[in-house]
Amino acid sequence: MRQMLVETMEASIRVKEVFLRQEELISLVEKIAQRMVEVFQRGGRVYFCGNGGSAADAQHLAAELSGRFYKDRPPLPAEALHVNTSFLTAVANDYSYEEVYARLLRAVGQPGDMLWALSTSGNSPNILRALDTARQIGLITVGLTGETGGQMRDRCDYLIRVPSRDTPRIQEVHMLIGHAVCAAVETALFGA
Numbered sequence: 001m002r003q004m005l006v007e008t009m010e011a012s013i014r015v016k017e018v019f020l021r022q023e024e025l026i027s028l029v030e031k032i033a034q035r036m037v038e039v040f041q042r043g044g045r046v047y048f049c050g051n052g053g054s055a056a057d058a059q060h061l062a063a064e065l066s067g068r069f070y071k072d073r074p075p076l077p078a079e080a081l082h083v084n085t086s087f088l089t090a091v092a093n094d095y096s097y098e099e100v101y102a103r104l105l106r107a108v109g110q111p112g113d114m115l116w117a118l119s120t121s122g123n124s125p126n127i128l129r130a131l132d133t134a135r136q137i138g139l140i141t142v143g144l145t146g147e148t149g150g151q152m153r154d155r156c157d158y159l160i161r162v163p164s165r166d167t168p169r170i171q172e173v174h175m176l177i178g179h180a181v182c183a184a185v186e187t188a189l190f191g192a
Contacts, residue, residue, distance in 0.1 A: 008168075011166070011169060012168075012169055012172050015162065015163065015164045015166070015169040015170075015172070015173055016172070016173060016176060018163045018164075019162060019163060019173055019176075022163070025160060028158060028160055029160065029177055029180060029181065030184075031158065032142055032158050032160075032181060033180075033181045033184040033185055033188070034188075035114065035140055035158070036114060036181065036185050037185055037188045037189060039112065039113065039114045039140065040076055040077070040185070040189060041189070042112060044077075044110065044112045044113045044114065045077040045078065045079065045108075045109075045110070045113045045114075046062075046065065046076070046077070046078040046079075046113065046114045046115075046116065047062075047078070047079055047080075047081055047105065047108075047109065047113065047114070047115045047116070047139075048061055048062045048078070048079070048080045048081065048115075048116045048118070049080070049081045049082065049101045049115070049116070049117055049118070049126075049127060049130050050082075050117070050118035050119060050127070051119065051124050051126065051127070053167075053168075053171050054118035054119060054120065054171065054174070055080070055082050055118075057118055057171060057174055057175055057178065058080045058081075058082070058116065058118050059080040059082070059083060060175070060178070061078075061080075061116070061175075061178040061179075061182065062078040062079050062080040063080075064178070064179070064182040065078035065182060065185070066078045066079065069179075069182045069183060069186045070183065070186060071186055071190055073186065073189075073190040074190075076185075076189075081100075081101045081104050081105070081130070082100070082101070084104075087100075087104065088100050091103050091104075097125075097126055098125040098126045098129050099126070099129065100126055101126050101127070101129065101130035101133075102126070102129040102130050102132070102133035105130060105133045105134055105137065105139070106133060106137070109133075109134060109137045109139050110137070110138075110139075111137060111138030111139070112138065112139070112140070113137075113139045113140070114139060114140040114141075114142060115130065115131070115134040115139045115140070115141050115142065116142045116143075116144065116178075117130060117131050117134075117141065117142065117143050117144070117152065117156070118143075118144045118174055119143070119144075119145055119150065119152060120145060120146045120167045120170040120171060120174075121145070121146065121148075121150050122143070122145035122146065122148060122149045122150020122151055122152035122153065122161075123150040123151050123152075127152070128151055128152065128155060131143065131152065131155040131156060132155060135155070140157050140158075141155065141156045141157045141158070142156060142157065142158045142159075142160075143155065143156035143158070143159040143160065144160050144162070144174045144177065144178075145159065145160070145161050145162070145170070146161065146162055146164060146165055146167070146170040147161055147162065147163055147164055147165050147170075148161070148165075149161045160177060162174065
């Protein structure tokens with residue numbers, strides 16, 4: 001058992017090291033953080049969506065921004081699109097599960113807002129529909145996927161493809177990216 005635990009932790013570290021050695025990925029994360037700062041400075045909102053573990057990560061990142069990260073500071077307008085279970089189940093029942101995020105974006109999304117879409121495969125139908133809807137409205141779209149990018153490749157203004165095909169390792173890097181962006185945004189808006 002101990003060997004399995006160590007191997008899992010080492011695998012996570014390896015993927016993060018590969019990610020950090022790719023200058024273009026770090027530059028992309030920096031661009032996303034800067035765009036998020038601009039969204040908040042203009043009075044815009046940031047939305048997050050994902051399925052399963054990625055939904056949990058989406059909710060976690062929204063809470064870091066709307067609650068607090070390191071600093072005691074004013075809340076930032078950030079929200080995970082799946083937290084209203086009555087809405088989610090009603091839309092899934094009355095329309096389809098593919099429509100749950102897109103429908104809510106049509107209700108609340110404004111041009112210049114930002115959507116973060118998390119999908120390790122890049123092929124989740126409800127995420128793809130959310131990205132298409134976000135673009136129609138005029139939101140800035142950020143995608144976090146695994147190595148291939150899946151069908152999200154042509155649907156995002158900014159797409160970060162984690163260099164792995166292992167779902168848990170991809171999700172761990174998604175959270176690393178999210179936490180790094182939260183720290184950078186908080187510092188840019190509220191000082192060190």
